[in-house]
Amino acid sequence: GAVVSQHPSRVICKSGTSVKIECRSLDFQATTMFWYRQFPKQSLMLMATSNEGSKATYEQGVEKDKFLINHASLTLSTLTVTSAHPEDSSFYICSARDWRRGDQPQHFGDGTRLSIL
C-alpha cells in the first residue's frame, strides 16, 4: 500500500527555536498534503492543506506565520514551527493523497511528537 514517511518521530527543543518536520510520499505522487495536530485525548484537527506548487490553505485559527508549510515537490512537504513555545507542544501528523486518483484516501505518516521545554 501507499507509504508516507514522516520525520522526525520525536523532537525535544528549547523555547524560541524553530522546528522543521518533513513528510514524504515514498511510492506515489502527493498532489495534496494535509497537516494535522492532535492534543491528548482529542481528535485530529486539520491545520492546513497544501497542493504541490501552491501556497497552503490554513484552517481558521491556525497562524500561518507560526506554522510555515512548504510543498515544493510531489513527494515532499515540510511544516516549520517557528519560534516554538511550550503551548506548541503537541502531536503533529501529515497525510498525503493524489487527487487525480479519484477516491484514493489520505495516507498518513506516523506523526511527530513535539515537546518544547
Next chain:
Amino acid sequence: DQQVKQNSPSLSVQEGRISILNCDYTNSMFDYFLWYKKYPAEGPTFLISISSIKDKNEDGRFTVFLNKSAKHLSLHIVPSQPGDSAVYFCAATFDQGAQKLVFGQGTRLTINP
C-alpha cells in the same frame, strides 16, 4: 463544536464476536465518510469508506452502515480478531474530491482472547 462524535472512548469485545463502533455527526452537508484504524506509534490506516448516496459498504470482515436521517454511521467488524485491537477514528468530509477530513475523537477497541 465537535461536528463528528464518537461517544464511546473504549470498547471491549470477545474474540470471534462482532465489534460495533459508532459515530454521530451534526452537519448534514457531509457527503463522504471514512474509518481509520490506528496502532500506537503509527499513523492512521484507512479501513473503509462510504458515500452519502449509499447506506452500506462491505469489505471483507468490515462493514460500514450509514443512516443519514439519524446522522449516524457504524463500523461492524465480524468476526473480531486480536489484531483488530486499536483506536478507530471515523471521519467525514464535505467533498470527497478535496477530502478535508473532520475526525471524531476515536474509540479504543480491545479484543479479548
